[in-house]
Amino acid sequence: MDLDEARKLWHPEPGWLNTASYGLPAEPTWTALQEALAQWRVGRNAIELWNESAERSRAAFARLVGVPAGDVAIGSTVSQLLAPVAAALPPGARVVVPEVEFISNLFPWLAQAERGVEVRTVPLEKLVDAIDDGTDLVAFSLVQSADGRIAPYDEIVAAARAHGALVSVDATQGCGWLPFDARRADAVVVGAYKWLTAPRGVALGYLAPGLRDRMRPDAAGWFAGGDPNGSYYGPPLRLADDARRFDISPAWFCYVGAAPALELVAEIGVPAIRDHDVALANRFLDGLGRPPGESAIVTVDVPGAEEKLERAGVRAAVRAGRVRASFHVYSSEEDVDLALNALAG
Structure with a gap:
């Protein structure tokens, strides 16, 4: 399945950059669960x-x-x-x-x-x-x-x-x-x-x-x-x-x-997902003036980052005293820019 087509199966609210804590369900997962719960009921x-x-x-x-x-x-x-x-x-x-x-x-x-x-x-x-x-x-x-x-x-x-x-x-x-x-x-x-x-x-x-x-x-x-x-x-x-x-x-x-x-x-293919995820992570790093990396998970030390992101509705995590942002198939350039604008503010 083409990645752009697959991305339509997810419906996150803007600003979810926390897949390293938990991923979001695509439509087939959500539907299967609802059907199983109805059967159980x-x-x-x-x-x-x-x-x-x-x-x-x-x-x-x-x-x-x-x-x-x-x-x-x-x-x-x-x-x-x-x-x-x-x-x-x-x-x-x-x-x-x-x-x-x-x-x-x-x-x-x-x-x-x-x-x-x-x-x-x-x-x-x-x-x-x-x-x-x-x-x-x-x-x-x-x-x-x-x-x-x-x-x-x-x-x-x-x-x-x-x-x-x-x-x-x-x-x-x-x-x-x-x-x-x-x-x-x-x-x-x-x-x-x-x-x-x-x-x-x-x-x-x-x-x-x-x-x-x-x-x-x-x-x-x-x-x-x-x-x-x-x-x-x-x-x-x-x-x-x-x-x-x-x-x-x-x-x-x-x-x-x-x-x-x-x-x-x-079906999407892990290589295609990697390219998408890492490209977004690097867009985030570039916006902060940092060199690119190879991971879908990045950590940054920006003063007041946790509070700034929270005010903007960006959901990330704090690990080992640093803000951890993680990017997956349902993440978008708009999510990245939302986070960058919040940190710049």
Whole structure:
């Protein structure tokens, strides 16, 4: 689908520059949710349709990041999907993480301290050099939540492979606008309510087969069964033989909205979205006399910026003491100019 045509499916109020906090639903997502709520309200049996949305979401995510659908697990949060990865680390393992890393990609590793797992934090720009023969896993965000910096994905993976370390990536702030090859990592997890514009409560994760062999599905329920509809009662343990064994039962309405959202992003194409988003981010930077960048998320330190933007009806965020603006498919040049005029005032 052409990007200009797709943009007509969103209806934001002017001044929404905060997709890094949460994305806005396109018409297909909004409509699917209303239909599901109407079905629920009157007791129309639509469970199979709702469950099908989870499978559609899995397939669309796999297509977006270039992996087989069988290597994708579904859940509700990034930390929940990372928990069995962290639990699979051997006692005394060493993990390297950027020092300003979002908590969902930090607490799961720190929670293993009682088993002797050691977490070392370093500046993002020093992450590659910090990976050595004593490193068991390197965990990082593809795009940093605090300031929009893009991690040197290929360099980090190469360093990890050179030292026999696993690679775990939180792609929440990148997936949907930044193309990347998930197959290069061992785990790639995404909260889908930001750049994938799904409802909050949807998370998806690529789990490489070699990593899955080390992991134990401690949260396994009926949806992790090889045949979920045949896994309602009684032993024996009969789990799926792929990443689905790490599924949790899908939050129905979240996935009802997620399926059309992910399918629309895949149909538009991530490269086209990147070009649009980054062009708007650079228009914003240029208006402030700053050099261009490569990210859809930018942070600026302008005196009184938060108050000026708020008075003008521009919704952005404040992270680490700086204003964070984020630009997505439904953002426009008018949104950018509205923000620039507010900051100039």
